[in-house]
Amino acid sequence: MFFTKTYSFRLQLRFLLLLTGMGIIASCEDVIEVEVPSEEPRLIIEALIRVDTTQAVTPVRVKVSETASFFDEPQPVTLDQITLAGAILLEESPGSGIYARDVPTSQLMQEDLFIAIDYNGQIFAGFTDFAYAVPIDTLEQGPGGPQDNETELIIGFTDPAEVDNYYLLDFDLNEFQPTRDQFYDGQAFEFSFFYDEQLESGTTLTVSILGATSDFYQYMEKLLEQTEDELDLFDTPAVTVRGNILNASDIETISDLSEANLETNFPLGYFAVVQEYKQTVIIK
Template structure:
């Protein structure tokens, strides 16, 4: 899942009439694993589309590096009992199906089907992501977050700051008697978070503005994703950090801590929160969320 974030330093160099070579010391940070581990569940499909991309941060001015040599990666999931233990859990072992892609999917070489059936997922199903890399073990835990359907999606004619804008109006009805969080994917790296404090259990409609005009016939795909409070807070922070033209899964701009930890040497899977090594963690977030999507054609 995920857009990964580093601190960006802006340096302004003022040049006089003569040109001098200026050496600038840039920050040097230890490479970190970066996981794009947002899994969207379409309950109309038989299987969940599981794709987890693993990369690694490099030097300050370099691009991220694809990781193709994981020792092991799998998802363990099921319903927890009162002690937080999975009851009759299932495993989904993953593999890099396209060499050099860094994208890990259910491994088709196993004798049993490693795909995750949507029928096996219910509200609050617990999911563990476990992976081993360079003799270190990393783990993340999340719970399945349900969402609601998009009821209407239409193009508006309003503006905020000028004519070079496009308004989308989206409507949905919040689930009653439950504190809900949502993440909206407005395509092209545009995300928005919302929680139902002021519209709990009610129909709700709002406008989203793109700072550009789309050509007639252009397609815009919009999704509403379920979220728990932790994922909502994480995405809200990422969106705030990425303001200024970058989508939250695009360019590293800040080191934002997600829910993936280095658990090497920890023998209790329920107590893994970087005990004794608080600064050693990968970037990214592991989330399994229900998703509803609609596509709009610009007129």
């Protein structure tokens, strides 16, 4: 009986200590309110058009979404109208936010290409020039980097002489590298790109070299600096990196586009029409 009473007393004591401890913890809890960035929703316009100049027709595809709250994903939007290079694009499926149309390739290989978006009573517009690229001469896997977990690709191409050329290299897996011919004008150029991981043997990579205008080159440099490979570059662009699409709601003529509202209510993303050459490589 002595042992039974002692055991019961110990259980009661432990229960009281547990309640006391819980009370102390509860009394120490503070409600912390975290202020998150908030602003009016902005359009995100993903209009990187890749053109194979050997084809008569180019499938044009533009994705349009809108920023949401800090913790939510961007949501697709339904536009009133979107026109690109004189062609009206249509939404692929209701609510998808993806607008597409097959456009004659010759219609895209021009200067002063124009995109116009009509959404919620506002007009967003931008210009760009078609940007030429060069073919890939060589693409192969290298021996690897100084770190054991790196995968190396070696790419080579020949730059045309006496012309300022800009390129965007797409190494698949959301890996991009802008480059200009400042130090290899008119020369065959070869360099290595390192993935931050050891890619699995048998992985197929599609590597592209895209033409770029000077403005698009600078935009990609800034975007890469801010995202540090943590975001999909063409999914949620950094808000401080302004592209070449402006809010043109308050202008009267296209010639006044430079006077559009640059500081506020501008959309995110970029409009570029570029020549693309691509090759595939299989990781060993």
